[in-house]
Amino acid sequence: MKKILIFISFVVSIFIIGLVSINTHSVQDRILNIGIKNILFSAEPFLDKEDTLKVVICGSRSPLPSPGRAESCVLVEAGDDIYIFDLGNGSMDNLFQYQVPWPNVKAILVTHMHSDHIADLPDAHLQSWVQGRNAPLMVYGPEGINLVTKGFELAYSADYQYRNEHHGDDMLPMSVAGYNAIQIRDNKFIPNDTPGLEILPFVVDHYPVNSAFGFKISYKGRTVVISGDTIHDGTVQKYSKDVDLLVHSAISIDLVERMREVAPLPQLNKILFDIQDYHTSINEAGEIARDANVKHLLIYHSIPTPRNNLMERVFFRPIEAIYEDYTLSDDGTRVVMPVGNNEIVIDKIN
Numbered sequence: 560m561k562k563i564l565i566f567i568s569f570v571v572s573i574f575i576i577g578l579v580s581i582n583t584h585s586v587q588d589r590i591l592n593i594g595i596k597n598i599l600f601s602a603e604p605f606l607d608k609e610d611t612l613k614v615v616i617c618g619s620r621s622p623l624p625s626p627g628r629a630e631s632c633v634l635v636e637a638g639d640d641i642y643i644f645d646l647g648n649g650s651m652d653n654l655f656q657y658q659v660p661w662p663n664v665k666a667i668l669v670t671h672m673h674s675d676h677i678a679d680l681p682d683a684h685l686q687s688w689v690q691g692r693n694a695p696l697m698v699y700g701p702e703g704i705n706l707v708t709k710g711f712e713l714a715y716s717a718d719y720q721y722r723n724e725h726h727g728d729d730m731l732p733m734s735v736a737g738y739n740a741i742q743i744r745d746n747k748f749i750p751n752d753t754p755g756l757e758i759l760p761f762v763v764d765h766y767p768v769n770s771a772f773g774f775k776i777s778y779k780g781r782t783v784v785i786s787g788d789t790i791h792d793g794t795v796q797k798y799s800k801d802v803d804l805l806v807h808s809a810i811s812i813d814l815v816e817r818m819r820e821v822a823p824l825p826q827l828n829k830i831l832f833d834i835q836d837y838h839t840s841i842n843e844a845g846e847i848a849r850d851a852n853v854k855h856l857l858i859y860h861s862i863p864t865p866r867n868n869l870m871e872r873v874f875f876r877p878i879e880a881i882y883e884d885y886t887l888s889d890d891g892t893r894v895v896m897p898v899g900n901n902e903i904v905i906d907k908i909n
């Protein structure tokens with residue numbers, strides 16, 4: 560009994576000392592400085608030491624809100640070179656948090672020009688500028704991508720000027736402000752200087768979007784397909800034959816219909832109806848993965864993105880009897896495919 564009392568008074572004393580210490584400025588300063596250092600430097604280095612093809616989901620949701628998730632963004636790292644496919648709202652916060660080194664980002668590639676795929680382009684422009692970009696930001700995209708980048712350049716022209724004048728020409732030179740927009744074409748490889756890398760865009764059907772693309776990425780024997788937004792018309796399946804990883808968008812008609820039944824506004828009801836005709840359903844995504852002999856299916860841009868385990872179970876119900884090797888991506892889901900073997904390692908940043 561005496562020992563217990565001594566132990567309790569020891570714990571209480573430590574608690575009181577802690578409480579008093581946290582109120583002194585010097586202790587606050589020391590803890591804060593450690594915290595700031597952790598925020599800026601503690602993350603593990605982003606780049607792999609080994610030669611791998613790596614996919615990081617930097618935005619896992621569709622336009623339907625889902626707390627803690629950014630809109631569409633898929634980062635592909637081949638060796639030490641980085642290519643980013645789409646930059647939806649919130650994705651730049653993720654890339655900043657992952658400490659992605661912008662000098663290693665060789666290009667942004669846009670699947671199509673819906674806002675949930677391009678909203679963070681201006682932040683990518685700023686972040687890469689700050690990190691020493693030595694040319695305008697390279698953006699590949701569908702027909703009209705130059706109008707998008709010209710529009711952003713116009714909207715941000717005052718911002719470019721302010722930052723240039725404030726930080727100086729050495730830090731933020733006006734000569735590299737803006738974008739270099741290049742139109743991509745069906746089945747024509749994206750030119751790149753990464754040894755062993757091929758990026759092949761292919762047209763997908765996301766009507767009434769007049770130009771939308773998916774991509775097949777091959778790096779030293781490892782392969783990934785990114786679907787973009789599309790209906791199931793056989794195209795993604797054709798390009799996904801035997802690939803290591805298929806990153807596919809998917810809609811749960813079941814969940815969207817349940818949402819539609821309780822939609823508080825007629826406008827929301829209509830949108831939830833309209834979106835059903837230009838996306839691939841989750842069961843179709845499973846069939847594509849099965850029929851194309853895909854090794855792993857990673858679902859992103861899920862509609863709606865499940866907010867909890869129950870919703871996730873219902874989302875994936877239609878796929879259970881079709882295809883087993885699937886994962887619902889979170890922001891930060893990372894898939895590592897080492898060169899030279901068939902391994903697929905899935906983990907999460909942070």
Ligand SMILES: [Zn+2]
Pocket residue numbers: 621622631673675676788860
């Ligand atoms: Zn979308």
Ligand SMILES: [Zn+2]
Pocket residue numbers: 671673765768788
């Ligand atoms: Zn879309």
